Amino acid sequence: MPVHDLSSQHTGLYSPKAQNGAQVGSPTETRFLDIEDLAAEINAALQPGQAIGVTIGPDTDLDRLAPFIDRLAVIAIEFSAFKDGRGFSQARILRDRFGYAGDIRAVGELLLDQVQFLIRVGFSSVDLPPHISEADVQAVVERFTVVFQAAADSRRPVQRLRQSTGEAGV
């Protein structure tokens, strides 16, 4: 399925530990490993400068990624069903707590309408069915111009806009 780059859809990632923008890993050069084999493989197989990606599940213990997290170019989070929202929290924690600045990719069963939320919690790319075009993604992303809570993106919630515009209830 085609991978959509979401990182251009917003102006940067919020991260208290790393202020760098996300870099989308190129799928043609990235080798995906099972997390079970990650610890052993990562040091043995990885050449200096070589990119590596990992696919994790919605319930993967993120602490297990901590030792290698700086070497991961992509963390792909698997959605087994669109209703299973655990992946949203996984991404949020990777950005906010681990300060992970690489590509976080949503893969699996997802709805186009979820893209706006994916971006806000820190995903920087998404794998969507082939019939969905870049224009479709763009339309969903632009649908809502205001947000009401701080998340892992750089969008400012309404209450902070109210403060800066001095708007007290127009």
Added chain:
Amino acid sequence: MYEYDTFDQTLINQRVNEFRDQVKRRLSGELTEEQFRPLRLLNGLYLQLHAYMLRVAIPYGTLSSEQMRALAHVARTYDKGYGHFTTRQNIQYNWIRLEDAPDLLYDLAAAQLHGIQTSGNVIRNVTADHFAGATADELDDPRIYAELIRQWSTLHPEFSFLPRKFKIAVTGAEEDRAAVRFHDIGLILRRNGDGEIGFEVIAGGGMGRTPVVGPTIRKFLPKQHLQSYLEAILRVYNRYGRRDNIYKARIKILVRDLGTDAFTKEVEAEWEAIDKAHVDHELHEEHRVRKMFAPPAFVTSTAKEVPSQVSPPDFENWRKTNTHAHKQSGYAIVTVSLKPYGGIPGDATAEQMDLIADLAERFSFGEIRVSHEQNLILPHVEQRNLIELWTVLSKAGLGTANAGLITDIIACPGLDYCSLANARSIPVSQRISERFSALQRQHDIGELKVKISGCINACGHHHAGHIGILGVDRKGEEFYQITLGGSGAEDAEIGKIIGPGFSYDEIVDAVEQIVHVYLDLRQPGEPFLNFYRRVGAEPFKERLYARA
């Protein structure tokens, strides 16, 4: 009252546009019903037994006269001329056509109303004490915090695909009218030893097939950390709540399975790790919202102006049950009963809604509340205007003097509307209401909360009823189980099943027998619930099942 600014309005306008597009795609066949379902549910549109049902959010149960008129307009234009106020302080319309739904939401948006997050596995419309801002026993106005929660939870990107629905209730009063211990999260405003305001946080309460009185997980949370603490609870729930079984997916099951202490530990650890300055609300926003909930311009010292003429006894009965002490002397909080004898609990016609909108403007600063007991509240009425108000209400069938009495019944829509129901609720409620319609008798019985659910999902809150009635299906026949001793108030308790169920024909007699036991054996002035707690189930069992 809270009023939208351009930001609030922008979001709901964009939401209407989104939904219009989705409906268009559905009607053209581009979307299948399966694909459309999760999208329509996010806007409160259900497919019920006979038609689409649309649920409109009334945040913390507060409405302006203008908003009430918009609800009347919807009832008249898109439904059969009436609407149904629910136990979650919302309103439902039961006869909506899919092709009309976008226009309906467009009309509502002009009155700052919407259907966002009134269904689906999301943070639902937040509820609060329906006497907020008017009652004397209040530490602070819970609507301020409920409004902050409304904003924070609106289209929350991380918590829009939870294991199951999620309900938050807030109260600032000593008397719990918001049933906070029966919510996924309940918040009670408290003051700590240093005089600071914050919340007692309750998590994991609920009704449904596994009723739980929610435990307190934090005695005092400083109010400025409301949002970060809610995020911590929601994140723990989103990550660890069960998703394999719909009946075990609510947070109450997670709290129960982990144990309150272990759950609390998880939440506290999560909260520790959150960047609070990033997530918590801005103080200036709290001030902005607080200003909008400033008390209206009360007229002082009107107490002596009560008309000297002798008031009719019917009015005195109404005043006894349907008015409540106001924090401002000379004022009263008025409950407008939506429980006429033999009527459908919570139903109001478009004409009644318009009338209440007018009366609110004349007598209550244009403010209306919806109570979770399915009545409407005029929160700020001058006592000298009570007779006039009552006279107008009575003429419109809205003057029933039964607030808190046995005929003030909560009932879910039941098998008459709902695709989940096993049995009818509304006709049972109507028959009980007719049986006990003699007002003198009702007053003699005193406070008695009867709550009826048409299935185990407990939308009629039967677990919290002094007398709870649960409709079940027994070999294709409607049967009704009775529970006694429940309470949704500050002394929250789950009612206990008294014994075998009763048929549709027997259930009203059974309720009457229960009332007789109470009347025969109570001590002077002893309310039903106290009586039950003193004597237990035995005398009731004897009377109900002796002949069997």
